[in-house]
Amino acid sequence: MAGSHSKDDPALNSATKKTEPKYVACDVCRLSPICSPVNVGGHTYDFTGKMVNRRHYFKKGELIFQQGGQATLIYAISAGSLKLIADVKGSERVIDFRIPGELVDICSLNEGIYSYSAQALEDIYLCEIGKETLNDIASQIPEVQGRLMKVVSQELTNIQKSSMLLHGNVGSEEKIAAFILNLAWRYLNSGYSCTEFKLNMTRTDIADYLGLSKETVIRLFKKLQHNNLLKINGKKLSIPNIDELQKFVGIELI
Amino acid sequence: MAGSHSKDDPALNSATKKTEPKYVACDVCRLSPICSPVNVGGHTYDFTGKMVNRRHYFKKGELIFQQGGQATLIYAISAGSLKLIADVKGSERVIDFRIPGELVDICSLNEGIYSYSAQALEDIYLCEIGKETLNDIASQIPEVQGRLMKVVSQELTNIQKSSMLLHGNVGSEEKIAAFILNLAWRYLNSGYSCTEFKLNMTRTDIADYLGLSKETVIRLFKKLQHNNLLKINGKKLSIPNIDELQKFVGIELI
DNA sequence: CGCGAGATTGAGTTCTCTCAACTTCTGTGG
DNA sequence: CCACAGAAGTTGAGAGAACTCAATCTCGCG
Numbered sequence: 135m136a137g138s139h140s141k142d143d144p145a146l147n148s149a150t151k152k153t154e155p156k157y158v159a160c161d162v163c164r165l166s167p168i169c170s171p172v173n174v175g176g177h178t179y180d181f182t183g184k185m186v187n188r189r190h191y192f193k194k195g196e197l198i199f200q201q202g203g204q205a206t207l208i209y210a211i212s213a214g215s216l217k218l219i220a221d222v223k224g225s226e227r228v229i230d231f232r233i234p235g236e237l238v239d240i241c242s243l244n245e246g247i248y249s250y251s252a253q254a255l256e257d258i259y260l261c262e263i264g265k266e267t268l269n270d271i272a273s274q275i276p277e278v279q280g281r282l283m284k285v286v287s288q289e290l291t292n293i294q295k296s297s298m299l300l301h302g303n304v305g306s307e308e309k310i311a312a313f314i315l316n317l318a319w320r321y322l323n324s325g326y327s328c329t330e331f332k333l334n335m336t337r338t339d340i341a342d343y344l345g346l347s348k349e350t351v352i353r354l355f356k357k358l359q360h361n362n363l364l365k366i367n368g369k370k371l372s373i374p375n376i377d378e379l380q381k382f383v384g385i386e387l388i
Numbered sequence: 389m390a391g392s393h394s395k396d397d398p399a400l401n402s403a404t405k406k407t408e409p410k411y412v413a414c415d416v417c418r419l420s421p422i423c424s425p426v427n428v429g430g431h432t433y434d435f436t437g438k439m440v441n442r443r444h445y446f447k448k449g450e451l452i453f454q455q456g457g458q459a460t461l462i463y464a465i466s467a468g469s470l471k472l473i474a475d476v477k478g479s480e481r482v483i484d485f486r487i488p489g490e491l492v493d494i495c496s497l498n499e500g501i502y503s504y505s506a507q508a509l510e511d512i513y514l515c516e517i518g519k520e521t522l523n524d525i526a527s528q529i530p531e532v533q534g535r536l537m538k539v540v541s542q543e544l545t546n547i548q549k550s551s552m553l554l555h556g557n558v559g560s561e562e563k564i565a566a567f568i569l570n571l572a573w574r575y576l577n578s579g580y581s582c583t584e585f586k587l588n589m590t591r592t593d594i595a596d597y598l599g600l601s602k603e604t605v606i607r608l609f610k611k612l613q614h615n616n617l618l619k620i621n622g623k624k625l626s627i628p629n630i631d632e633l634q635k636f637v638g639i640e641l642i
Numbered sequence: 643c644g645c646g647a648g649a650t651t652g653a654g655t656t657c658t659c660t661c662a663a664c665t666t667c668t669g670t671g672g
Numbered sequence: 673c674c675a676c677a678g679a680a681g682t683t684g685a686g687a688g689a690a691c692t693c694a695a696t697c698t699c700g701c702g
Contacts, residue, residue: 220556223638227556241548244541249552272537276530283526283537287498290544294495297551298503302474302481304599306690336648345558347691352650368649368699384477560658590680601659606682622667622681643702650697659688666681672674 155213155259157189158234162325164289165210165237165261167281168268174275181278185267188212189259198238198252198260205242207262211235214258215334220250228343230296231255231335233317235324240289243269255334299385300344309344310354311363312383318373319387328388330372409467409513411443412488416579418543419464419491419515421535422522428529435532439521442466443513452492452506452514459496461516465489468512469588474504482597484550485509485589487571489578494543497523509588546574553639554598563598564608565617566637572627573641582642584626 160166171180189212192198198209201220211234218229218239229250232238238252243265272279299316303309322328333340341348358364363379365372373379380386414420425434443466446452452463455474465488472483472493483504486492492506497519526533553570557563576582587594591609595602612618617633619626627633634640 220552222556229552229556241541241545244538245545249549273530273534276527276533279530279533279537280527283533283540284498286537286541286544287495290540290547291495291499293544293547293551295503297547297555298474298483300555301551301599302476302483337650338648345555348648349650349692350690353690356650591682592680602680603660603682604658607658610682645700645702647700648698651695653694654692656691657689660686662684664681664683666679668677668679670676670678672676 155257157213157259158211158324162235162323163210163212163261164235164285165208165263167285168263168278169261170281172275172277174277181271185264185271187262190262192254192258192260194254194256194258196254198254199248201248201251203248205239205245205248206265208240208242208265208268209238209252210261210263211238212259212261215255216252216258217255217335217339218250218252226342228335228339230343231317231339233320233324234326236320237285237289240286243286255339295387299383299387302385303383306344306346306350307354307357308383309346310340310351311358311379312385313340313344314364314371314373315376315379315383315385315387318376318379322388328373329376330370333366333369333371409511411467411513412465412578416489416577417464417466417515418489418539419462419517421539422517422532423515424535426529426531428531435525439518439525441516444516446508446512446514448508448510448512450508452508453502455502455505457502459493459499459502460519462494462496462519462522463492463506464515464517465492466513466515469509470506470512471509471589471593472504472506480596482589482593484597485571485593487574487578488580490574491539491543494540497540509593549641553637553641556639557637560598560600560604561608561611562637563600564594564605565612565633566639567594567598568618568625568627569630569633569637569639569641572630572633576642582627583630584624587620587623587625 160169163169169182169186171178173179198216199205199207211232213234215231215233216238217231219226220229221227232252238260239248239250242248268282272282296316299312300309303312317331318328321331335343337351338348341351344351355364355366359366362374363382365374376388380388414423417423423436423440425432427433452470453459453461465486467488469485469487470492471485473480474483475481486506492514493502493504496502522536526536550570553566554563557566571585572582575585589597591605592602595605598605609618609620613620616628617636619628630642634642
């Protein structure tokens with residue numbers, strides 16, 4: 135019964151076909167203020183050609199950048215999703231995930247090196263912006279500076295909100311629910327359905343991200359499903375009643 | 389044997405005497421770029437008088453601002469420390485702590501309302517900046533805009549680093565160690581000793597912040613002390629070997 | 643079709659929480 | 673300065689949650 139209508143839903147289906155992925159619309163991308171033309175002294179300029187490399191393709195499993203490497207580019211996801219991972223005591227730890235429309239690592243703006251690695255969870259397309267060029271243009275054109283400011287402070291708010299959500303919950307069941315709610319919220323921000331989307335990461339990734347074992351994640355998914363807070367079928371997830379989920383998590387996000 | 393040299397250590401002793409607290413130096417404050425005079429067209433202007441209210445006093449336990457309230461001011465701590473708390477499912481949850489030199493809630497820059505409350509952990513002094521005025525001046529003077537950008541993106545990096553540190557650890561013992569390491573790093577950033585400082589918050593606050601019970605926090609403190617990673621005496625804390633602690637946590641921060 | 647990664651399930655162990663008693667610290671009023 | 677009350681910190685014991693280990697199942701891909 136499920137899946138009949140999922141063929142055209144980009145959230146469920148991004149880049150699964152090898153041919154042409156569903157790119158996210160530029161106007162939901164967090165970088166869109168930067169990519170829009172600028173009006174200076176009555177003339178309109180488009181700087182993006184100088185610094186934006188659009189839709190760079192990366193294969194599933196490929197590393198986009200590596201922890202410790204020189205940070206010269208800023209990435210935004212056009213299609214597909216990825217995970218951020220860091221080496222902690224010799225083993226890999228999942229720091230976060232990124233979905234279409236989101237920035238990958240805005241922190242690198244004022245950091246010289248990447249503090250984690252980014253790995254494609256599926257075939258993805260990224261827009262890349264040269265950090266140096268962006269900073270140069272921003273320092274010369276106040277309008278761009280202002281927009282960049284908007285982008286960064288919006289990102290700050292998002293990170294803070296996510297962190298509060300995941301951090302504030304004691305029980306593991308609530309933690310997982312909060313994780314899903316956070317994802318839902320982010321899909322909504324990128325113009326997708328917030329009640330039905332695909333979990334592109336493995337259970338192990340989720341477990342690692344939340345600091346739980348994969349078995350616990352599986353069992354709590356089942357428990358949440360039993361309590362009618364989630365419906366999960368493999369990687370397909372849907373939220374029957376988002377208000378119930380929010381009540382359970384204890385935070386009004388959507 | 390302890391305490392003989394602690395009388396003049398501001399980290400150990402901020403605002404414990406009722407008379408005059410040890411204010412943090414302006415040049416370690418995260419807002420100092422904003423408070424410094426600006427050069428415009430060959431002339432030097434100091435806007436701070438227009439928008440900065442210096443060293444506003446708050447009593448221990450007092451609320452600086454409240455979750456849901458209108459965010460009109462941005463705060464930086466001049467002396468003392470505070471906790472950020474939010475209401476989750478009817479009960480109070482500790483979101484984070486702030487120490488001298490740090491900004492209290494830079495997120496409110498582009499949010500209309502506070503997403504949590506701030507409560508003084510001891511008698512504190514705060515510098516307040518009017519949000520509106522700051523935004524106005526920033527939009528008119530590129531130099532200020534650029535500095536504000538610097539402040540915000542630095543804050544973004546800090547939050548991200550803290551979140552990564554606390555989020556990335558599986559075991560509770562490592563979680564607490566990471567919390568202490570994070571505090572140490574922040575005290576260092578504010579010009580204090582990173583190996584010896586005071587825990588101004590209660591054990592319950594720490595437990596709440598980390599999602600543990602207060603009993604577990606106490607027991608794990610004891611365990612960490614037994615393993616020579618920490619020395620704890622009431623609220624006084626010292627780190628015998630910070631490299632050992634970092635190795636234990638698995639992240640090189642200092 | 644078979645391989646391998648990922649997902650699932652069960653059983654036993656370990657860790658953390660809860661509850662309750664008790665001690666210590668702190669601030670206030672006499 | 674002392675006594676007292678309330679808050680914070682500490683400790684122990686039993687219950688519950690999450691982890692580990694191991695076996696099995698499923699699905700996508702070559």
